[in-house]
Amino acid sequence: MNFLSRLRLFASSFRSSSSSSSSSSAPREGLLWQWLDRPRSWFRSAPPGAKGAVLFALTAPPVYFAFQLRRDRSVSAVHKQAIRDRVFLDFALGGRYIGRVLIGLYSDRVPLSVENFIQLCEGYRVQDKIIGYRNTPVHLVKRGINLTAGDVVHGTGAGKLSIYGPAFPDENFDMQFIQDGDVALMNTGPSTNNSQFIITFNALKPLNRNYVVIGTVLKGMRVIKKIEEEAGSKTGAPMQPVRIINCGLYRGLQDGPPFFANPDLLDRYEETRISEADFLALKPEEQEKLVEASKAAVGPKKVAK
Template sequence: MRRTPACYLGIMSIGMMLALALSIGGQQRSAASSARRAPGLYAIFETSMGRIVCRLFEQEAPKAVANFVGLAEGTKEHISPRTGRKIKKRFYDGLMFHRVIPNFIIQSGDPTATGRYTPGYTFEDEIRPNLKFDKPGRLAMANRGPNTNGSQFFITVAPAPHLNGKHTIFGEVVEGLDVARRIANVPRDATDKPIRPVLIQRVIIERVK
């Protein structure tokens, strides 16, 4: 019978302990970060350039929030750009920021990365006079005109008052605005698409009580 050297077993044990420690450490950091947040519903964007955390405005924009959460968690139907059929899957995971403009916005929510995709439905605006693009970090719905919201969204990295009254604001950045600004400043082509893709690795929806 072939035996495994004791030193190899020791290395394996150490490796497993290190992996476990890193996993526990990551969970503890995540829990500690959540503990510092005010009660509410949050969207955590794990991107290829870092983490962006947004508090969602459930009271002010319930339809936009429900739509975003449903797509993020894979409970809301949308049209597959490959088959044209309705499917349910975690929509935002793996998508790229297909439009980035320094001192303005980063935009995502289009699996075709063209800016032309729609999920097979639209819903009406939820414009609130108390929510304005008067500061950076606004999370809002992209659209093609009034009441044409779907799956695409953007995050502002600077005040943008010319957008007031035109887009539904359904959240705000509470952590990671520096990450959003770095994304906005990556090299881009003539259509404002990053030369090297910046990806949303996953979106986590988390409620803090």
């Protein structure tokens, strides 16, 4: 027996027990019964359009959320399949090294934008100078939103430079913000992309079709979260200095130090690291285990034995 049935039973007993009481209680009993029967009687007598509206209001939200969940999973799968290249960024916070971030890049979908990012990670020669992200600051850390880095001119966010010139057009908006750790080119309006980029702390879906998304963090989200927690502020001014102290195209073991993940010991934001010298000092069977773990973490095509 549901709650409404029990309430009707209570009202019935109340009416029986109060039949000998004063007539002033009758209107109250009538109001109680009217209240209990109102939803059912209204729905029975309501026009078809009103009934349809009620049913739609009750069923639409769960159907919508189920559709959104399925769509998000489909979009996530498309994004993973678009990753062709990987780069690494080594971060220092407050003068101390805090870890490496591995970023997967959507080279097939936004090749020009990705090429600009890769070249600046590697170091791009302009006449007699090398410009790039190495030893540049993270100049904005907005808690709950994103960090902004990559000003290779001034380090303040005022500099605008790319391998194509001061700025280059929006390539396309095919790739979307779907999760924390998404990487996109920073801009100040349409077709003003340059060296600056953002890494999100949350899934910033409202930014879709305003920023060119070029990749996402594959490993090292723990490092990004640490930057948010210890250097983030509401205004974006870093509470501690944050720098990219090293970066480049990630090629696997020969690039060292590689990433090795042990899912039995570490959560999704954690990873263990080993230098190339330490790796070569291991026994062959230990090397093999670490190579297999690295393949599982970053993909077999990017790891060399």
